[in-house]
Amino acid sequence: MTQKVSRWVRGVAISAIAGGLAPVAMAQVEPEASAETLAAQWETYNQYAVSSVMELAPMRAAAEVATPEGGTIRLTSLHPEVNRWYLLEVTRPGQGTQRFHLENADADTWSLALEGGETPGLVIAGNGGQEVCQPWDGAPSELGAAAQSGLPYAPVCGQKIYLRNRVAGSRTNREAVSDFLRQNVVFGDKLVNLIKGTFFEDAFLEDAATVEQGDAGDAVAALGVARLDRRPIMRPNMSIEVIGAEGGMEAGAWYAVDGAEGVFASALKPAYIANEILSERNGANWLDGVEQNADVYLVAFDLGQFELGYELGTDHPGLGWSSRPQRSGQDWNLAGPDGISRADPLVRNGMLSPSLTSRAVAAFAGGFKRDHGAYRFSDYATFNKGHHYGFISNGVTFSSLIENLATLYVTVDGEIGMKTWTEADNAMVPDLRYARQNGVAVVRRDPETGQSVPGNRVNSWGGGNWSGSADAQLRTLRSGACLREIDGRQFLMYAYFSSVTPSAMARVFQAYDCDYAMLLDMNSPELTYMAVYRQNQDGDGLEPMHLSSYMAESDPWSDDGRIPRFVGFSDNRDFFYLLRKE
Structure with missing residues (x-):
């Protein structure tokens, strides 16, 4: 376990407090996780069942800042090395918590962090500079408007981030999506x-x-x-x-x-x-x-x-x-x-x-x-819970990879492989970007x-x-x-x-x-x-x-x-x- 964890945390700053988040007093807080936190998350990942898809993201790292009115803003990178999916949680006193599944529009360029202080913000850094936005502020907020847009990907923060919205596959509002693509995406008019x-x-x-x-x-x-x-x-x-x-x-x-x-x-x-x-x-x-x-x-x-x-x-x-x-x-x-049947709070x-x-x-x-x-007949129907085919997207496991099954996978380094999965191969999961069995x-x-x-x-x-x-x-x-x-x-x-x-x-x-x-x-x-x-x-x-x-x-x-x-x-x-x- 120690060897696996040391590989996972390469390039990640370790908090001085075991398992804790960076202190609120810092002006800028990047999502991070300690070796102890990663080890605990990996142990949960390998349990017989989990309670949320978030527990199937063993590499996740979080940052949190307080708001002046006594609430919190929490940003979780689902897999820092993939750097594409984030969960933003905004908690306001007496109003509960709102959760937003964000996608980094350019994972090779931008990194996301939080800024604390009197005006907390979402920091987007890259190309030698950075900008700060507050998409949760206002009435309606930018995130609120994006959530009501009907778009599968609704742009926020100058289109550097997308809010992933739940839509009905094959039944989405085509006119709204077509208009967005036509105005904002190269080749959008033909897609x-x-x-x-x-x-x-x-x-x-x-x-x-x-x-x-x-x-x-x-x-x-x-x-x-x-x-x-x-x-x-x-x-x-x-x-x-x-x-x-x-x-x-x-x-x-x-x-x-x-x-x-x-x-x-x-x-x-x-x-x-x-x-x-x-x-x-x-x-x-x-x-x-x-x-x-x-x-x-x-x-x-x-x-x-x-x-x-x-x-x-x-x-x-x-x-x-x-x-x-x-x-x-x-x-x-x-x-x-x-242990789960839904992807909440993540959006497909x-x-x-x-x-x-x-x-x-x-x-x-x-x-x-x-x-x-999954298997109805033969020995494979009798163990491994029937060998349900597993799949991973953007570093998040939505269904566990099962030994004995044919697997196409992509690592965080871009290596592409295809093989019959083994129990020993499960050690690769923290380094996987995509997989399908x-x-x-x-x-x-x-x-x-x-x-x-x-x-x-x-x-x-x-x-x-x-x-x-x-x-x-x-x-x-x-x-x-x-x-x-x-x-x-x-x-x-x-x-x-x-x-x-x-x-x-x-x-x-x-x-x-x-x-x-x-x-x-x-x-x-x-x-x-x-x-x-x-x-x-x-x-x-x-x-x-x-x-x-x-x-x-x-x-x-x-x-x-x-x-x-x-x-x-x-x-x-x-x-x-x-x-x-x-």
Whole structure:
């Protein structure tokens, strides 16, 4: 424990009073926590259950000042190294406490602190200077007006901070949000959300026309080509435009995406995969004739050029219990597997921060909602509270990461990884910025042979919690992601499978030599949504290019055409996003 705590507090000033806050007499008070406080918070974090999501932020640090009328103002940084989310609590005598979830509009530039004295204020420092604002003062106060604005992100303190407001995903006041984006955000005029598609097997199966001979243009040299026995030319049903494929795309080859540097696209059918992969009896089933000819579309991102982030939807995934595992004993007295079912006092608003919009390159749906994100069958249903999938956003754990589950994560230092979570990995939690779990490994790198091989539960419907139909028919539309390192360059691949089983997913990821791959979501283009963004022809907005043309139906219409999900309106589903590095 001592070694862990010493790592956590690097760069953080330690209060002279163990566990205490900086003294009120100081003119400026920065959020800080002592080693003893951090140790106590970590101990609470690891309890069987907690009473608030705040207790799932073990790195939190606080500052507090008194007000002249006898109240207090408390500022809590949810994770000082992430420096994005803060909880502001204003307590007035006889009026109780108001709580505001704030987001730092530029975490790389601004830092937040409190100023005491006769006129307490919120100090925003950066770029060699600082300014002080009092957003809680006045009638109405700036915070009060922001809370009534109807905006998912309402600017305060000169737009250096946003108040995160509760909104209804897919039902937000579009006119108010559109006006705000149009006036305050680069590309704001072209940026929303939507509703659901239809669920049934093979409904969105795509079978592109192919030509055995043809010139598909040059493949992207850095990624090479997939291991296939046939390389016909495909004309896929994707709206992503690539360079050098005027006559179609050669199966398994990679092409640079037009207007999106560092992004590449590929397509194939599982039937083309090398027989040496398909014939292996290493944990994957034989592929049937339908999935052999179902289109698979992929996009790869050179992670040397991008940051990866993760945002929760307004509703999904939830924090309560899934209906799948059986509960026993004290679990029946808990609101959820972590003891909570709500994120209060924090706000989930299902939308990319407006301050990040100008750097947005892509977004894709995150994964299963809570009811499907736990085990009903197999051994995993019988321990770890049924293995509810965990997730972390901006350094705050909303649902604990569970061992045995496939996990995509980002550290505070920007390292991106994907692995099967272990009990020992829990020591990484204080250093995590984002994480999302979803099922078990689709493929992994065999440490002995160095080969990409199927995960050990790929052919088990209940054992992998692969879902599908009630009678265990596994073939359906699915999406997944994998990481691959090539000569020191790391790539994140997102794959859209128009109608496959987990076994077919594994064979595809093997053909692309993935180090590790995991399932994301399934059953409809809305739930497997993925779009790459580029500037439109007028240079005043973002144009979405969808991995499958069916996904465009998830973007609602505006006067200027369709507006991409996640970027301009709150959505009820969680999502990953990629930003171009500054």
